[in-house]
Structures are given as C-alpha cells and as structure tokens.
Amino acid sequence: MSFIDIRNLKKSFGTNTVVHDFSLSIEKGEFVSFLGPSGCGKTTILRMIAGFELASSGSITIGGKDVTYLPPAKRNVGMVFQAYALFPNLTVAENIGFGLKIAGASQSDINTRVSEMLDMIKLPHLKDRYPYQMSGGQQQRVALARAIAVRPQVLLLDEPLSALDAKIRVSLREEIRALQRQLGITTVFVTHDQEEALSISDRIVVMYEGRANQVGAPFEIYNNPKTRFVASFVGTLNIFEAKITDRARGAVSIDGQTVVTSRDLGDLGNGDTATVALRPEAVRLGTPVEGRNSLAGTIGEVAFLGAVIRIEVKLGESVVSLDIFNDPGLHLPKIGDQATVVFKPEDVLVIDPT
Amino acid sequence: MKQNRIGHWIAIILGSLYFVVPLIGTFEFSLRKLRGVYSFEAYRVVLGDPAFQASFLYSVGLACLTIIIGLLLIVPTAYWVQLRLKRLQPFVEFVTLLPLVVPAIVLVFGYLRLYNSSSWLPLTATARGTDILLTFGYVTLALPYMYRSVETGLKSIDVRTLTEAAESLGAGPATILVRIILPNIRSAILSGAFLTFAIVIGEFTFASLLNRPAFGPYLQLIGANRAYEPAALTIMSFAITWACMGIIQVVSRNRAAMRK
Numbered sequence A: 001m002s003f004i005d006i007r008n009l010k011k012s013f014g015t016n017t018v019v020h021d022f023s024l025s026i027e028k029g030e031f032v033s034f035l036g037p038s039g040c041g042k043t044t045i046l047r048m049i050a051g052f053e054l055a056s057s058g059s060i061t062i063g064g065k066d067v068t069y070l071p072p073a074k075r076n077v078g079m080v081f082q083a084y085a086l087f088p089n090l091t092v093a094e095n096i097g098f099g100l101k102i103a104g105a106s107q108s109d110i111n112t113r114v115s116e117m118l119d120m121i122k123l124p125h126l127k128d129r130y131p132y133q134m135s136g137g138q139q140q141r142v143a144l145a146r147a148i149a150v151r152p153q154v155l156l157l158d159e160p161l162s163a164l165d166a167k168i169r170v171s172l173r174e175e176i177r178a179l180q181r182q183l184g185i186t187t188v189f190v191t192h193d194q195e196e197a198l199s200i201s202d203r204i205v206v207m208y209e210g211r212a213n214q215v216g217a218p219f220e221i222y223n224n225p226k227t228r229f230v231a232s233f234v235g236t237l238n239i240f241e242a243k244i245t246d247r248a249r250g251a252v253s254i255d256g257q258t259v260v261t262s263r264d265l266g267d268l269g270n271g272d273t274a275t276v277a278l279r280p281e282a283v284r285l286g287t288p289v290e291g292r293n294s295l296a297g298t299i300g301e302v303a304f305l306g307a308v309i310r311i312e313v314k315l316g317e318s319v320v321s322l323d324i325f326n327d328p329g330l331h332l333p334k335i336g337d338q339a340t341v342v343f344k345p346e347d348v349l350v351i352d353p354t
Numbered sequence B: 001m002k003q004n005r006i007g008h009w010i011a012i013i014l015g016s017l018y019f020v021v022p023l024i025g026t027f028e029f030s031l032r033k034l035r036g037v038y039s040f041e042a043y044r045v046v047l048g049d050p051a052f053q054a055s056f057l058y059s060v061g062l063a064c065l066t067i068i069i070g071l072l073l074i075v076p077t078a079y080w081v082q083l084r085l086k087r088l089q090p091f092v093e094f095v096t097l098l099p100l101v102v103p104a105i106v107l108v109f110g111y112l113r114l115y116n117s118s119s120w121l122p123l124t125a126t127a128r129g130t131d132i133l134l135t136f137g138y139v140t141l142a143l144p145y146m147y148r149s150v151e152t153g154l155k156s157i158d159v160r161t162l163t164e165a166a167e168s169l170g171a172g173p174a175t176i177l178v179r180i181i182l183p184n185i186r187s188a189i190l191s192g193a194f195l196t197f198a199i200v201i202g203e204f205t206f207a208s209l210l211n212r213p214a215f216g217p218y219l220q221l222i223g224a225n226r227a228y229e230p231a232a233l234t235i236m237s238f239a240i241t242w243a244c245m246g247i248i249q250v251v252s253r254n255r256a257a258m259r260k
Ligand SMILES: Nc1ncnc2c1ncn2[C@@H]1O[C@H](COP(=O)(O)OP(=O)(O)OP(=O)(O)O)[C@@H](O)[C@H]1O
Pocket: A013, A018, A036, A037, A038, A039, A040, A041, A042, A043, A044, A045, A192
C-alpha cells in the first residue's frame, strides 16, 4: 500500500462537480505535482488532502490511516499557501514555533527547533522581524519553515511561488526541492506552470476539468503525452489531423504530403483520421534525408526568443513551429523563402484527440 | 481656480464657526458662576457632587459590561459569518442595523412589556435585574457600531487563510480566535469599544424609563435645575467623547503604521 492513497475522490459544490473520480497513489518521500489550467480542481484536491474541504465521495488514506473525514488539525499535514499566510501579529520565530507551541512542546525545544528551521531557510538574522517587514520570497520561506517545523507526514504547497518574481521563483523552487530531498518529506505541489512542474517533480499529474489526464515522470509526460490536452499544455506542440494512408507502414497524410510514424496507431484503420504531434525541438530545417520524414513549405515567421529561435513553416493549411539554437554565425531564413522540415518517424507522436 | 479655493475656505470657516461658536459660548458661560470673575467654580461643584460621582461611575460600569458582553457576542459571530456563512452576511448586516431603525423608546417599551414584574422573566422586579436588562439594552444599542467595527477589522485580514494555516498547525477554534484573530483586529475592537463607551455614557432614554441612576438622567436633572453646572457638564461630556475619538485615532494610526 502506498503512503498516500486517494481513491475515487469526488467533489461537488452544489450541482457543480469539480473533481470527478480522482484516484492517485503517492509513495513515501515522493514529490508529486498537480499541473493544470486555472479552475481544473488542483486546489480543491489539495484542500481535501489537507481537510479544508470534505470529499463528496471517495477516500483519502495517509500512512495507512483513513483521514477522509478527519478535521485538518488532526491530520498532521503541513500547508504552504499561495497568499502570504504568516500570522501578522507574530514574529518570524513565533510563526515558526506556533505549531510546536500548540502541540505543547517546551520553550527550550521550541527554541532549538526554530533556530534549526531558520538555519535551514537561511534566514537566522530575520528571526525577530514581523511578516510585514519582509519580502514576498522571505515570507514564503518562513511559511515553508513553519509548515515543516511540526514534522508533518505530508507537505502540501498550493502555488507557493506564483506571487513572486521570475528570478526568485526559480531559485526558491530549487531550494524547496533540495529541502524536500534532504528531509525525505512526501510532498504535493500545485502549479499551473509547466516548466516549474517539469523541473522539480518526481511525478506529474496533468489535470483537466477535474480529472487526471495523465500521470507520469516529467520525462514521460513531456516525451509521450497521451492526450491532445497534455500535449498542448506541457510544452508547445505542433498538432495535426492526419489521414491514415497505409496503416501497416505507419504512413499518414498531412496536407497532402506523406509522413511516417513509428508510433502505435491504436485501433485506427486506413482512411481514419489520427491526431499526431511534433515537438518544435524535434524538427530541423534542411534537405530530405533517407529514412526521415520531410515536409515542404514556406517560411511564415521568424521569432528571436534569446537562447532559441522559433521558426514557423507554412504547409498549405497547417503550420509547423520549430526551434533552433541561437548562434551568432547562423544564417536565418527570410519570410517567404522555400523550406523543407525534416524529422524522425519516432518523433511523430500519436495522441488521443481530446 | 483661485475663486474656487476661496469658496472652499469660506465653507470651512462657516462650518467651523457653526460648531465652535456655541461651544466657546458654552465654555465661557460655564466659567461665570462666580459674579464678576472667570472661575472653574461650576466644575468644582459638579465634580464634588456625590450624585455626579455615583451616576458617572454607575454608567462607566455599565459601559464596561456592555463592551465585554457585546464583544463576547459579536466577535465570534462576525468571525464565523466571515469564515463559513458568507451567504448570510447581508442578513446579519440587516439585523445589526435594526437598532438604528427602531427608536430607543420603542425598544424600551418592548422590554417593559416582555420583562415587567408580572411577566415570565420579571427582570424589572429588582434593581439588579433592571441593571441586567439595561446592559443588554445597551448591547443592542451599540450593536450597529460594534459589529461594523469588528467586521471592518475582519475584512482587513485574510480570515480564511489565517484560520486554515493555524488549523493545519493543529490549533482549535478557541486558540485561533484568541491567538490569531483577536490580536490582528485589536484596533477595530478598541474603536468599537470606545464608540460603545461614548454611547452608553450619555444615554438617556433607556436609563430614564427603566428608572436607573445613570449619567444621562443626571445630566438631564442638572440641566433642568441649575444654570452654570449644565454648561460645565456639556463641556466635560465633549471632552470625554473627544478623548475617546482621539484614542481611536491614535490606535488606528499605530496600526496603519505597523502595516506599512
Ligand atoms: N467553495 C467553492 N464553492 C463553489 N465552487 C468552488 C469552490 N471552490 C472551488 N470551486 C470551483 O471549483 C473549480 C475548481 O477550483 P480550484 O480552486 O480547485 O481550481 P484550481 O485548479 O486550483 O485553479 P487555479 O489554478 O485558478 O487556482 C472552479 O471551477 C471553482 O469555481
């Protein structure tokens, strides 16, 4: 049995069902992210794990104990919120020590643990500050320390970085991940930022409209998206409706040009339409090569994005975006030029059309 | 533009005169108890009057009780409404405004019908009972002001997130209310308390009709029978009210400074 077991969880607000039949097992020490667009139910599931919302049906087990209907104060689950939720009337040290004080720890134990936590988040010099005297990033670190101080079984983070600016967001997410590894604490992290999820998770749950669309390691999710939604939400993908011309060979037709895929076409047959996807970084500009796919078109757009340059090639109706690395010696194509794009058969992903 | 500004100043000066002149007049009059010289004789007489001391202390006591009972009633209610019963908010606001709509005289006649000495709960049968009735009457009178203050305080903090953060750290409702919510709305509570104090100290209708020796009826009695002392009392009442308002200002300014 896994450490956290979520079975057939369902949640409705009135007649509006926002979580449908959600099941997930999380191992001890694992870092799992819920990734999905706004309103897909990420927060709602997290709040049910924390006990702030009660499930309409289904069950949640933590460490072998059914907690589905246990009040939050009895679950020993630490939570970090999106909004700065430090207690404004308490100092940093008092905030971090709050949970221990509630648990009835002695003052000397509290002091020891608080300074341990302050060292951990590298803010020992701010121990007597009040929350309003600190930056957003510092406040979130204190919130993290406060949640961890009571040694919770599970740590829940609901978009803890979304109110911070880009640089701090990246450095703090790495800090969170390093701490999580060091402490081995089972963690659920909610985000709508795919890069964030990909960079720090052991596993990602991609959510759409209250359902888990795909669950897997970042590498798996990124390289083998199962549905059209996952494919488009995790990274930028070229998606085509392609007619199957020769199923045995894996040949499909995109805007009248033939492309071969080495991926499984499932139960589709000749003449059916398959949804296929191509990652921008899997595609190159060049000349046709034996054993590779090539599609001819014209350059539609050239966008300089810093480290990479994104080029759009028009093929009749459809458009292929591709990324090439920036290089000062590069010869950039011009809009309207003839161009051929080349890619391998295994890069032509076949996905679920939903 | 210039024309406009002069207009503003004229308005401000006229407004100030409207308030200040009668006050100055009253103050000047209150100093004239001794023929031919200005003195604080009227104040000395009032402050030395045992009836003044008794009624003032009585009203201060009632005001404190009113504040305590009011807060015990209102803070948890407003907290709970804000946290869990958002839907009921308009209804609760309506109820708390009722004492402003229903005149005090109507309220007190209602009380007398309900709690007279031959009713099922004969509160007016004894002096203690009447004091209790009066206190609860004052809680009702102060309700709109107290609820408004507390509610404003609660709206200025993120009640839900703070509560949930404390809950996930193992705190129960009483701990959360006392350790987290109360300290963060302290200035709102204090301003509610001072407003209540100012209302209760000068209240006449309830105290008079329930026949209790409060400060309001004492003011009225002096006003009807003396010349200079009422003027002195008026000035003192103003001073007390201003002191309350000043304290509210100081408290909320400290609070605002702390937020920044
Ligand atoms: N208390 C509530 N009452 C009614 N509906 C709610 C409540 N809480 C959430 N919902 C609805 O449930 C759905 C899922 O909300 P949830 O907050 O879980 O989304 P989310 O995935 O966390 O989105 P975001 O990325 O914007 O935070 C939304 O449509 C929301 O309107």
